[in-house]
Amino acid sequence: MDASLSAxxxxxxxxxxxxxxxxIANLNGLKNLKILSLGRNNIKNLNxxxxxxxxxxELWISYNPLEKLKGIHVMKKLKVLYxxxxxxxxxxxxxxxxxxxxxxxLVFVGNPLEEKYSSEGTWMDEASKRLPxxxxxxxxxxxxxxxxxGDGES
Numbered sequence: 001m002d003a004s005l006s007a008x009x010x011x012x013x014x015x016x017x018x019x020x021x022x023x024i025a026n027l028n029g030l031k032n033l034k035i036l037s038l039g040r041n042n043i044k045n046l047n048x049x050x051x052x053x054x055x056x057x058e059l060w061i062s063y064n065p066l067e068k069l070k071g072i073h074v075m076k077k078l079k080v081l082y083x084x085x086x087x088x089x090x091x092x093x094x095x096x097x098x099x100x101x102x103x104x105x106l107v108f109v110g111n112p113l114e115e116k117y118s119s120e121g122t123w124m125d126e127a128s129k130r131l132p133x134x135x136x137x138x139x140x141x142x143x144x145x146x147x148x149x150g151d152g153e154s
Contacts, residue, residue: 001025001048017041017060024048031055039063039082046071062086062107073099084138085110095130104135114138 001021006029008014013035021041027033028051036052037060044065049056053074059081066086079102088094089112097103108114108127117123128134128142135142 027051050074069093069096072096080105082107089113109138
């Protein structure tokens with residue numbers, strides 16, 4: 001991801017999938033970027049996203065060796081996060097997604113955390129409990145029961 005990217009000031013969707021990219025960088029000039037596709041690279045962390053934190057609505061970052069979600073909190077407008085087939089294995093990392101105020105659609109299938117709890121049959125419940133604003137998880141609508149919505153009825 002070299003400095004020439006900063007010339008793309010009007011770019012709204014950027015696809016850099018399948019490029020052996022190791023670091024997210026040089027996004028500073030992309031003032032209108034809404035969708036960033038970085039799937040099938042070699043990205044190990046989310047450093048560098050702060051440059052598009054105020055505009056990015058969708059991040060497609062599946063099939064990377066991501067274990068940690070440090071830095072995700074800067075994505076204030078992110079609605080869609082496709083991060084299947086990464087290496088996230090701990091709830092402590094997963095709950096960082098709760099810092100995303102607009103996140104409604106998450107694909108997390110194929111991460112060790114999801115695989116463990118799906119095999120036990122509790123993934124949807126456990127994940128949606130930790131991310132109560134989600135509307136769709138792994139392509140399936142999240143159905144809330146009245147007790148989940150709780151506070152409004154008293």
